[in-house]
Amino acid sequence: MNSVGNIGRALPRAGRALPWALVTPALGWTLLFFVLPFTAMGLSSLTAHDGGGFTASNYSEFFTNPSYWQAMVNSLEVTAIVTVVSVLLAYPFAWILAEQVPERWQRLALMLAVLPFWTSYVVRSYSWLLVLAQNGVINRALTGIGVVAEPLQLANTRFATVTGFVHFFVMLLTLTIFANLKQLSPSYRKAAADLGAGPVRTFLHVVLPLTLPGIMVGAFLTFVLCIGDYITPQILGGNNELLMPQLVMMQIGRRGDFPLASALSIILMAVVTIAYLACARWLKIERA
Amino acid sequence: MSAKSASRNPLSILKSHLHAACAATALLLGGGSVAQGADLNALIWCDHSDPALLQPFEEANNVKVNVKEFEGTGAGLAIVEQSQPGDWDVMVIDSIDVPRGVEKGLFEPLPDDKLPLADMFPQVKMDGSTVVGGKRYGITEKFGYNTIGYNKNKVDPADMQSMAALTSDKYKGKVAIYDYYLPVIGMAALAIGKKTAELTEADLPALKDELLKMKANAKLVGEVTASQTALATGEVDILVGGGEWVTAGLAKENPALDFSIPKEGAVLWSQSLAMFKDSKNKDMALKFIQYIMSPEGQARLATSSCYWGMPANTKAALTDDQKKILRFDEQPGFLARAQAYPAPNADLDKKMQDMWTEMLQAK
Numbered sequence A: 001m002n003s004v005g006n007i008g009r010a011l012p013r014a015g016r017a018l019p020w021a022l023v024t025p026a027l028g029w030t031l032l033f034f035v036l037p038f039t040a041m042g043l044s045s046l047t048a049h050d051g052g053g054f055t056a057s058n059y060s061e062f063f064t065n066p067s068y069w070q071a072m073v074n075s076l077e078v079t080a081i082v083t084v085v086s087v088l089l090a091y092p093f094a095w096i097l098a099e100q101v102p103e104r105w106q107r108l109a110l111m112l113a114v115l116p117f118w119t120s121y122v123v124r125s126y127s128w129l130l131v132l133a134q135n136g137v138i139n140r141a142l143t144g145i146g147v148v149a150e151p152l153q154l155a156n157t158r159f160a161t162v163t164g165f166v167h168f169f170v171m172l173l174t175l176t177i178f179a180n181l182k183q184l185s186p187s188y189r190k191a192a193a194d195l196g197a198g199p200v201r202t203f204l205h206v207v208l209p210l211t212l213p214g215i216m217v218g219a220f221l222t223f224v225l226c227i228g229d230y231i232t233p234q235i236l237g238g239n240n241e242l243l244m245p246q247l248v249m250m251q252i253g254r255r256g257d258f259p260l261a262s263a264l265s266i267i268l269m270a271v272v273t274i275a276y277l278a279c280a281r282w283l284k285i286e287r288a
Numbered sequence B: 001m002s003a004k005s006a007s008r009n010p011l012s013i014l015k016s017h018l019h020a021a022c023a024a025t026a027l028l029l030g031g032g033s034v035a036q037g038a039d040l041n042a043l044i045w046c047d048h049s050d051p052a053l054l055q056p057f058e059e060a061n062n063v064k065v066n067v068k069e070f071e072g073t074g075a076g077l078a079i080v081e082q083s084q085p086g087d088w089d090v091m092v093i094d095s096i097d098v099p100r101g102v103e104k105g106l107f108e109p110l111p112d113d114k115l116p117l118a119d120m121f122p123q124v125k126m127d128g129s130t131v132v133g134g135k136r137y138g139i140t141e142k143f144g145y146n147t148i149g150y151n152k153n154k155v156d157p158a159d160m161q162s163m164a165a166l167t168s169d170k171y172k173g174k175v176a177i178y179d180y181y182l183p184v185i186g187m188a189a190l191a192i193g194k195k196t197a198e199l200t201e202a203d204l205p206a207l208k209d210e211l212l213k214m215k216a217n218a219k220l221v222g223e224v225t226a227s228q229t230a231l232a233t234g235e236v237d238i239l240v241g242g243g244e245w246v247t248a249g250l251a252k253e254n255p256a257l258d259f260s261i262p263k264e265g266a267v268l269w270s271q272s273l274a275m276f277k278d279s280k281n282k283d284m285a286l287k288f289i290q291y292i293m294s295p296e297g298q299a300r301l302a303t304s305s306c307y308w309g310m311p312a313n314t315k316a317a318l319t320d321d322q323k324k325i326l327r328f329d330e331q332p333g334f335l336a337r338a339q340a341y342p343a344p345n346a347d348l349d350k351k352m353q354d355m356w357t358e359m360l361q362a363k
Helices: A002-044 A057-064 A066-100 A104-114 A122-133 A137-144 A158-183 A185-195 A199-227 A231-236 A244-253 A259-288 B002-008 B010-029 B052-060 B073-081 B096-104 B163-167 B181-191 B203-215 B224-233 B244-250 B282-293 B294-303 B320-326 B328-337 B346-361
Strands: B040-044 B066-067 B090-092 B139-151 B176-178 B217-221 B238-242 B255-261 B266-276
Touching: A002 B073, A057 A066, A057 A259, A057 B244, A066 A104, A066 A158, A066 A199, A066 A244, A066 A259, A066 B346, A104 A158, A104 B010, A122 A137, A122 A158, A122 A231, A122 B224, A122 B294, A137 B224, A158 A199, A185 A199, A185 B328, A231 A244, A244 A259, A244 B073, A244 B181, A244 B346, B040 B073, B040 B266, B040 B282, B052 B066, B052 B282, B052 B294, B066 B096, B066 B238, B066 B266, B073 B090, B090 B096, B090 B282, B096 B224, B139 B163, B139 B244, B139 B282, B139 B294, B163 B181, B163 B203, B163 B238, B176 B181, B181 B203, B181 B238, B181 B346, B203 B217, B203 B346, B217 B224, B224 B238, B224 B244, B238 B244, B244 B255, B244 B320, B266 B328, B282 B294, B320 B328
Parallel strands: B040 B066, B040 B090, B176 B217, B176 B238
Antiparallel strands: B090 B266, B139 B238, B139 B255, B139 B266
């Protein structure tokens, strides 16, 4: 009797402990790989490079040095352009895949669409450099057919950086928007048609609003990955302008100024957080 | 000095504990990759990862050389600070930065009598940096020049004998700048008639003007691979800061690539080897340094697959072809005209880097 009673009392306790046991690995992971390093980075950002005590000079330097501030402006401009262009290219691409490609070919078509994902990010960037170079495929074609007399400067420009980014993020956005389009029940469009809406009106007032969550998720991912990326602007941009990740890396290389690099990283993270809050609020309103 | 002040600062104590926790976690998770005591653990630049360089030493001494590449002294020293004492045995470091490691108490003095100092080019011993307090902490293993690299089929080689070509309209849009502020600032100093070893804060405005003129003429500012690619593919015809380290490795594929030491001079770069004070394998570490400094090791290092450079040892076992590509026989003349790598103090270093940032952001 006693043992049965004990089991009876133990079960609710076990029931209460189970959720904690299940989330402990995730909490531990977050603690080890986010909270702990982030706290170390935050503390580092508040110390002087020469090992002195508390200082806010690393943050004030960002706001008082025009070159540093310009890096943030450049990053936001490039990220905004990449996000908008990627969405504009990815949506019709995803729509064609979801709506126009026969069901049996969709899997293959999607695989072909994301095939460039399989190549190394660095190799892909260098490949773009060769494509856009003075003697590259594009310039040879343009000069060959007489569109331009002299090769255009395409490589080592912001255009090259944006091109490299867009190539990558169109694939990502295609996946998120495609998934959203596939989840959309055909009955919405049939209902709109029954009510007299044409294809354009149905798209603008039914399909597009219902796929906005997918667009926003993809756009936010694009924003986060793009604004923090070092490789693409470093390889394709030709350092003709600095973006924030390049500025952060510059502090580490020779001087090992981790406090300033930490402060710049936290400022970058604050911008990403603001972007997230903006997106999250917007999505909430849409759902309501 | 900074360690003592940090030990009294509560913020620093907390920070150091967090760093230790992060390091411990990293070591725990990456336990498989942590080097074993019997191996030789080397913090290196990419030229030391060439199997053609390491294998003969490993086979001769029955030892495994574990290497970790890094770029920039700051990044290298950060790796050491986040490691356990004794994790690393040897390190490749900019010769001018050897004192930074000594100041942090990282390096072990090297025995002069067991190193081929007498066989080295005298100008590259860099005793001003590699000898601290009368003790040698580093030995120069490889050197070269940050100067003008160019494609002799595309430019007039006579123009490359003067730094003025770098800012002339004739080569506008045909120039790339190597993305490392110290050597290129050194070149700007030479262009305006300043000695690289005597640069002060008062020189910064004139240096900035010169850098901005270079930038206005440049198509790109690129790190090693981007600079090499730009020169090799014909995207640019001139590389400011280039030298044998760019052109020699590409000589077979593109014999038109060459470098000059202009009349204003060039900036001498050099890299050194140092041994860690806490190394658990000092005998093997010294053997490794001796191997790298030997004629065979020097030849293999000089022609490493990552980048070529001049061996510090005059007796390096290079073939005639290799010597020709490196312009080995011209070195006495080159060295006589080369100036020291700028070695600013921490404050001036920061100001120079900010000036470089400003130059990069200039439209």
